[in-house]
Amino acid sequence: MKMLSSQTLGGNVSASPVAGPATLTDETMPLLRQYLRIAMRRRYAIIAAVVGCVLLGLIITLLMTPKYTATSTIEISRESDKVTNFQGVEREASVADQEFYQTQYGLLQSRSLSERVAAQLRLIDDPEFFELFGVSQDKPAFQQTNGRYPASGRAARQRVAGEVLLKNLSIDPTRLSRLVDIRFTSPDADFSARVANAWAENFIKTNLERKIQATSYGRDLLQRQLAEYKNRLDQSQRQLVAYASAQQIINLPSQTSGDNRATSERSIVADDLAALNAALSQATADRIQAEARYQQVGRSGASTEALRNVAINNLRQRRAELAAEYQQLMTRFEPGYPAAQAIQSQINQLDRSIAREEGRVTNSLQADYREAVERERALQAKVNQLKSSFLDLRRRSIQYNIYQQEVDTNRALYDGLLQRFKEIGVAGGVGVNNVAVVDPADVPQRPSSPRLLINLAASILAGLVLGAAIALALEQIDEAIADPAEVERRLGLPLLGSVPKVEGATPKEALLDRKSELVDAYLAVQTNLAFTTQHGVPRSFAVTSTRPAEGKSTTALALATTLARAHRRVILVDGDMRSPSVHHLGGVDHDRGLSNFLSGQDDISSLTFEMRELGLTAMSAGPIPPNAAELLTGNRLSLLIERLLETYDHVVIDSPPVMGLADAPLIASRVEGVIYAVESHGIRATLVKTALGRLASANARIVGGVLTKFEPRKANYGYGYEYGYGYGRDRRADAA
Known part of the structure; x- marks a missing residue:
């Protein structure tokens, strides 16, 4: 049957003897x-x-109270616009300097700025302002005299006014930009706009004042340093001049050449040495040249100057002409010919003239050579003398150079400070700010809160x-058992099934209707019960609960009925000898029953009665004994179960509740298994655990639990579980 399959899904999920289909527990169910x-x-x-x-x-x-928020937007630049190339003393932030903006945001929320705004708007002496924001006026600074605050408490009121403004102010930088929103919230829209605008204006003023103040401080500091370095420079110069006078160190001033190159300061000795050394080099060159010309005359007999001499060349040309004429005469006449002798005499005269001229040139070259040698010696001696003087000057100039370096250092520092002082003076007077108002605050038309x-x-x-x-x-x-999954999670019991709450009919009437939800539920319990032992449903088992009225008797009757309908021989024994109930279902009294057998009567057939409508045999509890626990302590109950199993396939005992009684543990120890009934939303889990502990101490084998009187909608059972399948019939028609 489909309903049976549905009920089977509600069976056990633990690793218990019950081998039914698995269901979701809290451990396996998604969170x-x-x-x-x-x-x-x-x-x-x-x-x-x-x-x-x-x-x-x-x-x-x-x-x-409605509140209004006014917003003023300002732009904070990393660097102010440059009117001049001069910079102030205050350090400018670099492009990647995020600390600059964080500092600006902190300055926007500073106490000094808030108190400045309060003073500018005249809020310090305004009672309406303090009443508007609910400021307590119990302090002496707020005690009015003739409608005015005392002047002695002005500082305290200014501090309180600043705190009130800061509490209602918010600074919101716009991401990835240089824009900052200044928001002020108050119950007065016009007042919010005035405070937001005043805040932006005063921030710009304070920012500019800080720059001017820093520049002024730097100018004063530089002025003091200028006076100090001026004294140092004067002192070092006087020291340098005094030492130069004492050591007779005379230096020529620096000069600028034609190509605009400035020469350094030099001493007279060094300048003379350089000039004489250049002259010596030239004299040496002249001497070498004169010597070369003189030596050339000695080797060849004729010098270059003689060959270039005009007079000598003219004489030689005349001699050549006469020599030519003489040779012509010799072709016709003898050497003694008078004309030939006259020509020869002229030639001889010319030779003597040429020799005299060449001697004169040679003597001139020799004189030039000697003069060059003497001049070179004189210059060499002077240079050697100046070298000694220069070396002595170098030794005396060591301390002079130290004094000169000190003078140069002091002059450089003084010139740098003087230039910086002039730049600060210009930059301090410009007054350029790096903060500007982008959008002034308007009076809000609608409340922000x-x-x-x-x-x-x-x-x-x-x-x-x-x-x-x-x-x-x-x-x-909540310790109540709400749904079937909690039977295993909280109690540790294998779940055999859940039984719906029966309304409008008795349990017996519901069992007689084989299509009822109750029958379907117990069929599922019987199906799961068949997996608890190797031979199927336990041959003898007891049904118990923690306390009365949890549905244990109905469970015992229903399981006996379902087993009987499965063509099993079943006997239902009423084991609750303190509050018997089975005899009511059979329409008999309990004059004879279990207590009779336990007290010694052996005729079992006389103690039972038939329940033909349900197809089973039953045994009532019998007369109520004075002490039921004493009857159960013997072996008569075990004997009864053995004898009943000779005739019947299953013995079902309706056991009394566990709590407060010893009967249930005694019965549980005699049967093959115990089925524990738990009322849904009817009992606390701690009580059930205590009762289960008592059964465990009695060595009882609890095969599983049954959740009785279960209402799926009330428990919100997450299985989509509903019992009323209907079997294709209209319930309203059946009800009719």
Whole structure:
């Protein structure tokens, strides 16, 4: 049957003797699904929390005073616009210097700026301002005299006014930009706009004042340093001049050449040495040249100067002409010819003239050579003398150079400070700021708070959070067994099945209707019970519970009925001799029954009666004994079970409750297994655990648990479980 299959899915999930199909437990179920189950189970608490928070939020919103927020936008640049190339003393931030902006945001929220705004807007002596923001006026500084505050408490009121302004101010930088929003919130729209604009203006003024103050401080510091370095420079110069006079060190001043190159300062000795050394080099060159010309005359007999001499060349040309004429005469005449002799005489005269001229040239070259040698010696001696003087000057100039370096250093420092002093003077007078107002604050037309929709959304969210917390708290403190999964999770019992709560009919009437939900549920229990032992359903088992009225008698009767309908011979024994109930189902009295056999009567057939409608045999509890536990301590119950199993396939004992009685543990120790009935939403898990502990101490074998009186909708059982399948018929038609 389909309904039987559905019920079988609600069986055991643990590694127990019950080998039924698996179901979801809290350990295997997804976490989100567990929370959803808790939310559905505690939905009324969550709804109540949400409704309460929404009502509270609505009331608070309606009672809140409207507030207006005015916004002024400013731009903070990393560097101010350069009117001049001069810089002030204050350090400018680099492009990557994020500390600069964080510093500016901190300055925008400084106490000094807030007190300055309060003073500018004359809020310190304004009672309406303090009343507008609910400032307590119990302090002496706020005690009015003739409608005015005392002047002695002005400082205290200024501090309080600054704190009030800061409390209602917010600085919101725009991401990835240099824009900053200054927002001020108050119950007065016009006042909010005035404060936001005054805040931006005073921030610009204070920023400029800090720069001017830093520049002024730097100028004063530089002025003091200038006077100090001026004294140092004068002292070092006097020291240098005094030492030069004492050591007779005379240096020529630096000069600028034609190519605009400045020569350094030099001494006279060094200058003379350089000049004489250059002259010596030239004299040496002249001497070498004269010597070369003189030596050339000695080797060849004729010098270059003689060959270039005009007079000698003219004489030689005349001699050549006469020599030519003489040779012509010799061709015709003898050497003694008078004309030839006359020509020869002229030639001889010319030779003597040429020799005299060449001798004169040679003597001139020799004189030039000697003069060059003498001049070179004189210059060499003078240079050697100047070298000695220069070396002596070098030794005396060591301390002079030290004094000169000190003078140069002091002069460089003084010139640098003087230049910086002039630049600061110009930069301090320019007054350029790096903060500018982009959008001044306008008077807000609508209140910024309270916002009904946002407050309601926040109330709903707070209600959900509170409801979830309440639901989780209730879930933790609630010990009732809510759904079948908790039988195994909380009690550690294998779940045999869950039985719905029967309304509008007695359990017997529900069992007689084979299509009822109760029959379907117990068929599922019987199916799972068949997996608890190797031979199927235990031949003898007892049904018990923690306390009365949990459905154990109905469970015993229903299991006996389902077994009987499965063509098994079944006997139902009423083991509750203190409060018997089986005889009511059979329509008999309990004059004869279990207590009779336990007290010694052996005729079992006389102690039983037939329940033909259900197809089983039953044994009532018998007369109520004075002490039922004493009857159960012997071996008569075990004997009864053995004798009944000779005739019947299964012995089902309706056991009394466990708590407060010793009967149930005694019966449980005699049967093959115990089925434990747990009422859904009817008993605490701690009581059930205590009762199970008592059974365990009696060595009872608990084969599983049955959740009775289960209402799926009330428990929000997460299996999509409903019992009323209907078998294709209209329930309303059946009811009719």
